[in-house]
Amino acid sequence: MEVIMTNRIVVTKTHIDGAPKETDFKVKSQVLAQSAQPAGSVIVKNLYVSVDPYQLNRMKSDSSSQSYSFLAAGIGPGEEIDCYGVGKVIDSGNPEFQEGDLVVGLLTWGEYSVLKPGSMFRKLDAMGFPLSNHIGALAFSGLTAYAGLFEVGKAKKGDRVFVSTASGSVGHLVGQFAKLHGCYVVGSAGSKAKVELLKEKLGFDDAFNYKDATDLRTTLKKYFPDGIDVYFDNVGGEMLEAAIDNMNAFGRVAVCGVISEYTGTGRRAAPNMVDVIYKRLTIRGFLANDFMSIFPEFISKACEHMGSGKMVSIEDISIGLDSIPSAFVDLFTGGNVGKKIVQIAQE
């Protein structure tokens, strides 16, 4: 029996070039019928969807980096917004997927998603972990942390590691991976509560509220009297400059995000390149999807650490499709802690 239903999706009203506001978004209804989809499509009911800072770059009117990755492709007003998520199959034109199967992959900000043949999704084996973990710590947030720290940052035992936005979706995992690897780890965050979380729950050696710092360079010097070996950068701007001032010779900067620059409000970092030369620093941008080859290694480590309770996944879950705009806006105002997720429906 064919499923015909109404789907509600969240879309942008216009391109967004500054900080996002809830009013930049609206909910749009569409009719969903399997017969209208390409052969082999799978329709899923969305359970959990991810909201991530990088999505803002795709909503800008001028997305100069469009061609470099599907993660950078522009999203126009009114268009479906894809996102990582977990769903349950309700109708399948693909013999490999049956009604009731759980899937994880690129869904859309909506109540339902149509997964066309060739798009990125797979059957999900939850391995005993909450479903929401599979779009965070056990998915790209975790892989980003792991690959950025070890493959890009080349962190080794005893290294001094600094993480900015340390209580964010990726940062809180970076710090835990680094501690479990024998590094000294300090994180920066934007509130007293987040700083406490880093120190007390997540095992960071130290943490500070960057909003209390009058001079980031001096602040970092205080927390890293012996210098920084690896900086996991989530913010760019002044923090990146201050970190480079405090890097040790042959230090590595893994540039994961520059959230201070996404909204066009923060000024760009102008790092001291004389330091970059004399200290032989490496500054390297990366995207987790270039590291799929180490996904098995990552997932094995993450499951081991999380299964034994040595690592925790902090999730900040909003409820319902209509909460997506506010959840997204929160990412840029420091409102979230850990991985921001929207639960669309109960399993």
Next chain:
Amino acid sequence: MEVIMTNRIVVTKTHIDGAPKETDFKVKSQVLAQSAQPAGSVIVKNLYVSVDPYQLNRMKSDSSSQSYSFLAAGIGPGEEIDCYGVGKVIDSGNPEFQEGDLVVGLLTWGEYSVLKPGSMFRKLDAMGFPLSNHIGALAFSGLTAYAGLFEVGKAKKGDRVFVSTASGSVGHLVGQFAKLHGCYVVGSAGSKAKVELLKEKLGFDDAFNYKDATDLRTTLKKYFPDGIDVYFDNVGGEMLEAAIDNMNAFGRVAVCGVISEYTGTGRRAAPNMVDVIYKRLTIRGFLANDFMSIFPEFISKACEHMGSGKMVSIEDISIGLDSIPSAFVDLFTGGNVGKKIVQIAQE
């Protein structure tokens, strides 16, 4: 018989924090006697000495990077200024060196140098090349070009390579190494004559005068319609920003020098870090002396190319100790072409 003589050396009068002027320097006389030197010292008559932009960083009042390399150690007013050079032994307290031996290594800006035990110098086998080549193309300028291009920039056949200060001591060798490796190479320089030199004598695919460019980003787009894979950066500042705007995915920036920033007159580069992430760029500072392990490989290649006439070393040689200040000042005003060398004495 002990040698006692008067040595004339060039020193700074004060620290230099902006662009250097000839009047920042003076010639100072000192008495030189073997008996006053540490046991095992070797006194050489300087034949050729090098003048290099990095030396300015050592003359600044605030040299924050002092501890990272001997190439960054501060040099105070009135102190001997060390430099790479070729000399001839005139008195030796070291049985391994005889009067008349040619040596290459860290000499000083002077008529004579005292090479103390443990300092960096070795006997020179000129291998049929002019002595001056051994402080340029066949020494650190060459190694800098080779290591920066292949080890840091990871240039491979077919890559599109951009070199700034392309007619400089290192740049003109980078372009030739890249061409001989099968790369497409464009250089920037500061005069019409230099641009002609790059295109007509050095075999660059193309070259442009950056002073004629109203918009460096657009200019680079014109010369690299298919993007830049490797940028060998000698200048920093706006050129670095424009290059990053034009880099291809997985591009590499080898940061060799940021001459536009040494004098404090040029503004620092504020590269687009969103591009650095989405294009997964690597920006890496380096010093040639970290690549001594590939010196044999480099010197073999360089001798092969230069011996067969496929590569040429451009040298800009001033005559006499008193020409050192003007030779040095020229480096920052674009006055030199190729490797700047001062011939102190005839062999």
